[in-house]
Amino acid sequence: MQSDLNEAYRGRKILVTGGAGFIGLNLVERLVELGADVTIYDYAMSRSAEVMAEQYRDRLRLCQGDIRDEAKVEEAVRGKDILFNLAGKSGAADSNKSSLIDLDVNCRGHLTLLEACRRINPGAAVVFPSSRLVYGRPRQLPVDEDHPLQPESFYAVHKTTVEHYLQVYARQFDLRSAVLRISNPYGPLQGHDERIYGVANKFVQAAVDNQPIRLFGDGTQKRDYLYIDDLVDALLKSGIKASSPPLVMNIGGREVVSLQQLAELIVRLAGTGSIEHVTWPEEFLSVETGNYYGCLQRAENHLAWQPVTSLEDGLGKTIERYRKA
């Protein structure tokens, strides 16, 4: 499959919006290694993006701009083969404090890109990182893609809206796309200046700093954790398999563990840090959706993808990189 990816991406023109963030940078690194011609579009460039652009001068361009800027986005979309639309504001709890901003960035932003596609590049394929949060509190486990969508935060509502946009663009304009309902990604950051992303990385940071990992409540809720290399692999394969109607798939990790088990594993692997149980902060309790793990059969069928990194390996590599940073 590595050779398939090489063939599929060598010389292809790829846009990665939000490409200077955690998932974006990891994706971009793989893309340039595969020989793609990559443009990062982001409202603020990270130091790591600049370093990477120095390193791959002939294959990586940086374009600074807001995802809501119609003219700039149109320019960025022009002539691209595949668009990874990773731009956006993350965080369910945050979105409940600023719903109008979340709407503007996460809906208007994506719609601006899709309108640009329709106008000047309807043949492009779009890959959209949705979230397991579109399901809300699962009715049964594992959750498959036919589970009803019952988003419980503005963040999740707007992910659902963009999924619906992609359905409409497929039906009305035959746009090809792939929707990845991603669980909890974690892994090494690409540099020193990125903000901490997601619960597993936060725990790693605490352990490496020999600080207590703060667990809300009893930490019994079970989740799966998706190592960044596995996620990048799913993104790359989705770019090739995007279709109309959209290919909608759960993308998650191999193992299902409780937050308590996750924290214990991190402390053991790091050899530093500890676990502290604290009362649920209201803002996080209000977006807590309980146990979750997804059925990954559809991604295996359509992408020949499955997560291959064990939690122990993934966390080990993450800890190592945090230590170096």
Next chain:
Amino acid sequence: MQSDLNEAYRGRKILVTGGAGFIGLNLVERLVELGADVTIYDYAMSRSAEVMAEQYRDRLRLCQGDIRDEAKVEEAVRGKDILFNLAGKSGAADSNKSSLIDLDVNCRGHLTLLEACRRINPGAAVVFPSSRLVYGRPRQLPVDEDHPLQPESFYAVHKTTVEHYLQVYARQFDLRSAVLRISNPYGPLQGHDERIYGVANKFVQAAVDNQPIRLFGDGTQKRDYLYIDDLVDALLKSGIKASSPPLVMNIGGREVVSLQQLAELIVRLAGTGSIEHVTWPEEFLSVETGNYYGCLQRAENHLAWQPVTSLEDGLGKTIERYRKA
């Protein structure tokens, strides 16, 4: 139930956004008759709204403003008991030509109102007119409220998004609301200056003008048609029964007929007009969702509501009013 409505609405402070439109004016007329203290909030006042405000000077106020104007909306929401949030841009085909405008008016507008509620009037009840279009092409008939939401136009996507907002506001802030998934409303307009609304009214207008009714394709698709008085009754009852989580209900008409049958009935009742079959215009074909009729059991259970106006009676009254106008 009429006396229940009297009791529920007498002296209550009611906001009707989009109150100068077709549904709005019909609702407002009933509200003032029931003794409510009503404010119409609309971006442009119709002549009919002004006439009505003259007539009910002590019980009806007009407030001109955009639903996206945070300060003005906050002022309008303050102190109200029930908010009928009818403001918005209608038309599925239109929305596909101007998705960003549809997003701005129909999502940001409603979110602006809901944020105002949360901030200064969290005890208010909100009634939201959604649409049968949130279901898309029905998987089976009749459609009940558990049918998956698969919107096929931006208009329908944004109706779905607002429905999800109301779920989030209920969960996060305990806001009470009712969501009415309305089928095809029709009926007399309140005056002379309103634009023609919906397919049944368009057909009536053509027949009254002794013009041909233009049927797209063979006109075999079956629909139910909801007389405005029945819809207003459902809105009024929903205002009383709004709950957290939201009460979500199909609201539709009594009889299911094909468009061909509808047109024939209108021509017969009017004694004028004719039927002409024309090729489907692309913009309408692309948002056509085939046969639809909803299961109305939930509305009957929760509101003790059912549509009581026969299609023949409703169309007869509509034709009569169009003739006078």
